[in-house]
Amino acid sequence: MMWRRTREPEPEPRRMSRHGRHGRLGRSPVIRPPLPPLETRMERFDLAVGTSAEFLRSAWPELREVRFEVADMPQASTEHGIPRWTVLRDAKRIILYRLPIERLSHLHRNDDLHKRIMIEGCVFRASAEYLERDPWDLGPDRFRF
Template sequence: MAIFGRARRPAPRGRAARHGRHGREGRSPVVRPPLPPIDTRVERFDIAVGAAAEYLRSAWPELREVSFEIGRLPRATDDDGIPRWSVDQEAGRIVLYRIPIERLGRLHRVDEPQRRMMIEGEVFRAAAEYLGRDPWDLRPERFRFF
């Protein structure tokens, strides 16, 4: 069929989409697309402990030189059951045990904010034991409006 006096030819077979105009394969990009960060329970625990420890260090000068460490499990149980932290005042060290805190903590609702508040509460309790104070005394002005 002629359109305006020209004969219609079939379209030439094109090259595959991955080939360039010279017939070679295209090069792959040097940098891959960004992947979402790996978000594990251990990393979330580390972040929650680190944030609470930094807050306490800024609020209490006695805690500035204290080392907040994370352990998996305590070596032994005590009279109260499985300890969630241990305090060594001579070494200036607080060790929080991740597995007992995560497994034995009771959550009102099983979601990330509740889990983080539970972890931060354990950090506050451990720091209060180190300082010889009540956990509520570590930040009393926060609760004065209630």
């Protein structure tokens, strides 16, 4: 008598749903999705205003009590156009308007350095208007090389 050993058929391995048609894992994309910027335009604007204001406060005691504020847009335009800042001497406030400064200023080079210089220039001019001085008098040592 011949013994025949019968093997039970092995169950087919089940493919997982994440495998492709050739049995391999799904491939990851070549590049990753774009990451959010590390800092936004508003944060860069606030940083430029804050550092300029701190420099001016340390140089001019008259500005130590003044609050530098950032707003998006002024309430209304004047006969001279859209203001970039508002000086309120009685309330000891200087309000800088972010959108007019960023969008209506014409730069000869549109990069981060020139944008920051333009923002700092607006802070200096607004502070000079508050102090009733020339903007170049506020930080003469800052511009000497």
